[in-house]
Amino acid sequence: MKVVTTEIPATSAPPTLGVLLAGGLARRMGGGDKPMRSIGGRTILERVIARLSPQCSGLILNANGDPARFAAFGLQVVADDVPGFPGPLAGILAALDWTATNRPEIEWVLSAAGDCPFLPRDLVARLHEARARENAQLAVAASGDQSHPVIGLWRVDLREELRHALVVEDLRKIDRWTARYPLATVMWPTEPLDPFFNANTVEDIAEAERLAALDDAS
Template sequence: MSLQIDAVILAGGMARRMGGNDKGLVELNSQPMIKHTIDRIKPQVKQILINANRNQTRYAEFGFPVISDEDTGYLGPLAGMITAMANTQADYLLVVPCDCPLLPSDLVPRMLAQVEHQGADLAVASDGKREQPVVLLLKPSLRDSMKAFLDAGERKVELWYTKHDRVVTDFSDQANAFVNVNTPEQKQQVAKAIAK
């Protein structure tokens, strides 16, 4: 039996450091940033969901279901993950942010191999120096735990996953894979990396 893996691209934030511009729609090398992310993960998953709390019509143009947070008020990445877990029948859900245009092309296979081998609930990616709390491969059955955590007023993803059996997947061989674009300066740096 082959496992079904879906993905959610988190594009639901306020993007304060990008001057409030919707980060996923910011142009990077003449394509919206989220398009680079889609191109990276599409070959690795069955279905993609886009979590967006504004500009939903624009996001729908990419051809994937667009879901908005069940809990309103911009409660952060956990709210987007909870909504996505309620909208998938997959065995695992890949979570990635919309502003990581250099994600590894082997992200899913490596995380899946480790999580299955160790019988863990989830895998979190690491660039070799630090964990990437919004790059996860997790079981949708963790939704109740995450919802309870958010409902208790907690927001930090890494605080939630430390309560679960997890593995850290090391991508230090691709250290730039998780560079995310938060400022116009970072955007210029990443644009150069993509153009190479």
């Protein structure tokens, strides 16, 4: 399988690099890569790529271990900068560092969980609109009564501050770091499905099959 990842930004939002966070250990599924599970005949990762490619000026994948297992998707695989699996903030930092080195013209990175197959098609546009309107430095997504801090916009020029928080302060929770900055939170409806549904357990995969039928029909 080869997923086309043509760099075609679909909105007037600033150029934004997308990072798909796939560095988790998937303990609740018995290990392995959650994004490689299939729902509705397609891998979760394939669905995430299809949603975000039209919205971003390129995509990279944050994952640890042998990058060859993702070769079929045609994405640059970037490992954590900070050892010891310290969580999604390490993946975000790795993406900010990669962007600064390889795409210095880009000032913004969008992070998204690699196990969210139904991401909104207007994710990047709405996050940028909100942070510009509210003069915020960061923006995150929310649905229902829940914030999803792993899905958000990050300024590349905050990477040294994030590195200090991770390495020196041993900070791990995303919302503790975002609380330090002006933050825009953008709400999405949860009907007919929650666009930020993520597949954490075997039971979630069964529910994702049902939701995929709704999503594919929309």
